Amino acid sequence: MPLPERLATEGPLRPDTGSDRPDTKSLVYLSAPDVGPLEESYLIAALRSGWVAPTGPDLEAFESEVSARVGTRGAVAVSSGTAALHLALLGVGVGPGDVVVVPTLTFVATANAVRYTGARPVFVDCDVRTGNVDVPLLAELLRQLRRRGERVGAVVPVDMFGTCVDYTALLPICAEAEVPVVEDAAEALGAMHQGRAAGSFGQAGALSFNGNKIMTTSGGGMLVSDDVSLLARARHLATQAREATPHYEHLETGYNYRLSNLLAALGRAQLVRLSGMIGRRRQLRDRYAKLFAPVPGVELLGSEDEQSNCWLTVIRVHPGRAGWRAADLAAHLRNQEIETRPVWKPMHRQPAYAGSESLLTGAADELFAEGLTLPSSSALTERQITTVLGAIDEFLATRAPALSA
Numbered sequence: 001m002p003l004p005e006r007l008a009t010e011g012p013l014r015p016d017t018g019s020d021r022p023d024t025k026s027l028v029y030l031s032a033p034d035v036g037p038l039e040e041s042y043l044i045a046a047l048r049s050g051w052v053a054p055t056g057p058d059l060e061a062f063e064s065e066v067s068a069r070v071g072t073r074g075a076v077a078v079s080s081g082t083a084a085l086h087l088a089l090l091g092v093g094v095g096p097g098d099v100v101v102v103p104t105l106t107f108v109a110t111a112n113a114v115r116y117t118g119a120r121p122v123f124v125d126c127d128v129r130t131g132n133v134d135v136p137l138l139a140e141l142l143r144q145l146r147r148r149g150e151r152v153g154a155v156v157p158v159d160m161f162g163t164c165v166d167y168t169a170l171l172p173i174c175a176e177a178e179v180p181v182v183e184d185a186a187e188a189l190g191a192m193h194q195g196r197a198a199g200s201f202g203q204a205g206a207l208s209f210n211g212n213k214i215m216t217t218s219g220g221g222m223l224v225s226d227d228v229s230l231l232a233r234a235r236h237l238a239t240q241a242r243e244a245t246p247h248y249e250h251l252e253t254g255y256n257y258r259l260s261n262l263l264a265a266l267g268r269a270q271l272v273r274l275s276g277m278i279g280r281r282r283q284l285r286d287r288y289a290k291l292f293a294p295v296p297g298v299e300l301l302g303s304e305d306e307q308s309n310c311w312l313t314v315i316r317v318h319p320g321r322a323g324w325r326a327a328d329l330a331a332h333l334r335n336q337e338i339e340t341r342p343v344w345k346p347m348h349r350q351p352a353y354a355g356s357e358s359l360l361t362g363a364a365d366e367l368f369a370e371g372l373t374l375p376s377s378s379a380l381t382e383r384q385i386t387t388v389l390g391a392i393d394e395f396l397a398t399r400a401p402a403l404s405a
């Protein structure tokens, strides 16, 4: 079978950032896909194998490779991290009338998945040093909900920016309250907490392979769990709840959530490179840490966690002490075509969730106001990294003349 024309004639699949053309300005993205010849060869092999129709050997292999990496008994590959969260919540029995505790500092998918089940999210604030759920506040919220006689269907801790929640503190609290844990590890594949891998801490975990995550299938996700019957049920629901009959029998409403075999092949190549990609993100974080260490009023979120996958490096800028705001640095970098973002806008501030209940300390609001996520791609070239660090240096020199003297 000949190579498809487009793949045969074009260069590497890495997005062209202009970095190899010295005379053009290089666009630097926050977290771009890091794909190259290995991904290309896996994809072509899958295409040539004939397994283009939905399932196939790469899909099964991808599931067992990811579950081996995370340390769970099994996995179900799906079309997005959001789908994995939805199936995980259904798998632990969440349904209409339940409340589900969700951190207010998260991507909207965490809360949306709760609503898909007919349950209501209740938001809880974060620890301002990490952005992860404030565990003592969570304990307080669970007590309040219990006193009111609410049925709490699940707690969904989110491993924010690739750093694991303090599960040593969280798990006993949820166990005592007899509430299942669904881990949103969408940002955290490859991160660890005390020797255990992100994704493995709850009854079920959700991973994302969206284009901006630590590794990508261009779009995809995975449900991981030790619970074999939860996995079997999720697999069934993800394939339109089709019974094993030739005539398409359906006893309940299912979903079309399965990942395709071709995308699984892409994922397998990414998984081979995952540790290397994490290493590159960590090196980048170390360079940011070094650059900001002498700058007053700037701290790196979760910087004391050495087992983070370093998905995104986030700084918090205290304007009073720094003499400038995170938004000022963002504007300076934007002028040089370097992308940054604020941290997630908290769910209790989202119009889509107006009227939802929440227990807050103000921490997520502070991080939203003062946080900035910096370019963290593993695909950044040395030249791009130098450009970014140089641009930050240049900004700091204008803001704090005493430091650069």
Ligand SMILES: *Cc1c(COP(=O)(O)O)cnc(C)c1O
Pocket: 079, 080, 081, 082, 083, 106, 107, 109, 110, 158, 184, 186, 187, 207, 208, 209, 210, 220, 221
């Ligand atoms: C990306 C993300 C998701 C959703 O993943 P998709 O694959 O984009 O559906 C869920 N939760 C968090 C915290 C995320 O960052």
